[in-house]
Amino acid sequence: MTETLTDTRPIRLKGRSFLAIQLSPELPFDNWLARLDDLARRSTGFFLGRPIVLDVEGLDLDQDQLKDLIAELGERGVRIMGIEGARPSILGLGMPPAMRGGRPAADFDPPAETTPEPVAATGKAEPGEASVMERPAEAKPAATRSEPVRAMPSLIVDRPVRSGQSIIFPEGDVTVLGAVSSGAEIVAGGSIHVYGALRGRAMAGSVGHSEARIFCSKLEAELVAIDGLYKMAEDIDRRLVGQPVCVSLDGETIKADLI
Amino acid sequence: MAKTIVVTSGKGGVGKTTSTAALGAALAQRGDKVAVVDFDVGLRNLDLVMGAERRVVFDLINVLQGDAKLTQALIRDKRVETLFLLPASQTRDKDNLTAEGVERVMEELRADFDWIICDSPAGIERGATLAMRHADIAVVVTNPEVSSVRDSDRIIGLLDAKTAKAERGERIEKHLLLTRYDPIRAERGDMLKVDDVIEILSIPLLGIIPESMDVLRASNLGAPVTVCDTHTAPAIAYTNAARRLAGEEVPMTIPGEKRGLFGKFFGRRAA
Numbered sequence: 368m369t370e371t372l373t374d375t376r377p378i379r380l381k382g383r384s385f386l387a388i389q390l391s392p393e394l395p396f397d398n399w400l401a402r403l404d405d406l407a408r409r410s411t412g413f414f415l416g417r418p419i420v421l422d423v424e425g426l427d428l429d430q431d432q433l434k435d436l437i438a439e440l441g442e443r444g445v446r447i448m449g450i451e452g453a454r455p456s457i458l459g460l461g462m463p464p465a466m467r468g469g470r471p472a473a474d475f476d477p478p479a480e481t482t483p484e485p486v487a488a489t490g491k492a493e494p495g496e497a498s499v500m501e502r503p504a505e506a507k508p509a510a511t512r513s514e515p516v517r518a519m520p521s522l523i524v525d526r527p528v529r530s531g532q533s534i535i536f537p538e539g540d541v542t543v544l545g546a547v548s549s550g551a552e553i554v555a556g557g558s559i560h561v562y563g564a565l566r567g568r569a570m571a572g573s574v575g576h577s578e579a580r581i582f583c584s585k586l587e588a589e590l591v592a593i594d595g596l597y598k599m600a601e602d603i604d605r606r607l608v609g610q611p612v613c614v615s616l617d618g619e620t621i622k623a624d625l626i
Numbered sequence: 627m628a629k630t631i632v633v634t635s636g637k638g639g640v641g642k643t644t645s646t647a648a649l650g651a652a653l654a655q656r657g658d659k660v661a662v663v664d665f666d667v668g669l670r671n672l673d674l675v676m677g678a679e680r681r682v683v684f685d686l687i688n689v690l691q692g693d694a695k696l697t698q699a700l701i702r703d704k705r706v707e708t709l710f711l712l713p714a715s716q717t718r719d720k721d722n723l724t725a726e727g728v729e730r731v732m733e734e735l736r737a738d739f740d741w742i743i744c745d746s747p748a749g750i751e752r753g754a755t756l757a758m759r760h761a762d763i764a765v766v767v768t769n770p771e772v773s774s775v776r777d778s779d780r781i782i783g784l785l786d787a788k789t790a791k792a793e794r795g796e797r798i799e800k801h802l803l804l805t806r807y808d809p810i811r812a813e814r815g816d817m818l819k820v821d822d823v824i825e826i827l828s829i830p831l832l833g834i835i836p837e838s839m840d841v842l843r844a845s846n847l848g849a850p851v852t853v854c855d856t857h858t859a860p861a862i863a864y865t866n867a868a869r870r871l872a873g874e875e876v877p878m879t880i881p882g883e884k885r886g887l888f889g890k891f892f893g894r895r896a897a
Contacts, residue, residue, distance in 0.1 A: 527828055529783030530776050546828065548779045549772075566826070 381595035424452025632761035636777030638748030641805040646745035651850035652868035654709035664714035665757035677848025690727035801832035809882020833867030
């Protein structure tokens with residue numbers, strides 16, 4: 368038996384991005400941890416409450432070494448939310464998940480001196496050992512010092528988008544000259560225009576842009592979403608299927624109209 | 627100028643191996659020198675369909691690893707003398723397929739043959755990507771049903787992204803070969819119609835092969851459909867597809883469209 372939902376409001380799926388600090392440990396770890404301690408001493412609580420990603424790219428580690436490193440960092444109050452560049456074999460149960468697709472951003476400011484001691488006296492903390500990673504879905508960087516996102520008005524895809532392909536363009540509109548196949552997906556920060564059949568998933572206004580719309584010359588979509596509100600194929604008015612349609616957001620509901 | 631064709635589909639069981647053998651034999655019957663290459667390492671079938679399973683001494687992996695020369699591994703067909711088979715290994719693992727090795731063997735084949743037809747394994751893993759890697763032309767084998775069409779769509783996406791031609795910025799030529807087409811079931815709506823499949827995949831149609839017992843019979847006899855009996859409907863369809871590949875203009879017939887009164891009556895009764 369299927370349960371009937373009394374509350375039919377859809378669940379909002381929203382993208383959100385944070386700037387994470389990327390720590391790139393160097394071998395030998397003792398030395399590197401000492402330098403980290405030094406950094407932390409100069410600015411108590413610098414790592415508290417910040418998303419931190421561990422980059423182990425290029426390090427020859429086994430699972431135990433990685434586990435020890437994570438434990439050492441844990442003792443220092445540094446909690447790792449994800450690991451980049453690790454072979455799947457060294458990631459065990461209970462470890463932070465693997466992350467990929469990070470994009471570089473501007474370096475974090477090394478913590479300001481809390482003691483009047485000159486840097487030279489305190490030792491080896493090098494600027495740049497803490498750099499910043501930007502999540503892929505990043506649109507409005509939280510930190511003020513990160514590079515501004517260049518305004519790109521639109522992306523034009525002049526071939527069909529095939530099953531399994533995904534076009535992600537948080538910067539603006541996406542225009543597809545051709546069909547978007549079942550099993551393909553388009554994620555745009557702005558509107559989505561499909562000059563062909565839309566059979567896959569289209570998510571417009573992914574960065575919180577409720578004015579975004581989805582246009583297609585033939586609506587057969589598996590899912591359409593605007594600003595995190597979505598509608599599945601089954602919820603779309605049967606009369607609109609196969610027709611040229613414009614999908615927009617009216618308050619909290621997704622509206623589809625014939626063009 | 628040698629042309630390399632990959633016969634691919636994504637989904638298994640749609641007729642890649644049958645099509646490879648039939649197209650290869652049909653092209654060879656025109657007098658061209660053809661090599662059919664089985665890339666399905668570990669699950670080889672092409673040798674059976676070609677009726678050469680008792681004559682396999684060396685295989686593709688042996689050639690890749692330098693244990694045998696290409697000429698030692700190539701098996702000449704007993705019926706069509708310009709048709710050659712390079713079998714896959716049944717005992718080795720597909721990890722033995724290396725990108726460099728495949729490139730070397732394909733270069734060697736190109737020097738000696740007019741057509742090289744690679745029978746891709748199902749899936750989108752290593753074997754399939756290496757089979758398509760050096761192709762000039764892709765024959766996308768699709769059954770008229772949704773899962774096969776979606777998998778073909780995925781493969782077309784990979785053909786546009788992962789082949790050597792695509793990486794050089796060129797477009798690989800892609801053709802749709804619709805197999806196991808049953809006009810009566812398509813009419814009833816149990817199957818996708820030809821137009822629907824073409825509309826979804828948006829690549830040119832190379833041919834429509836009707837569903838037929840003749841295909842199964844030919845496989846069991848170990849002869850390509852186009853060699854076994856040249857007068858059957860699938861043999862004619864494959865031969866026409868091969869002529870189109872070779873650049874001839876051959877009008878396309880959709881099976882069932884020229885059915886007469888009896889056919890219509892039969893179709894309605896079957897529904």
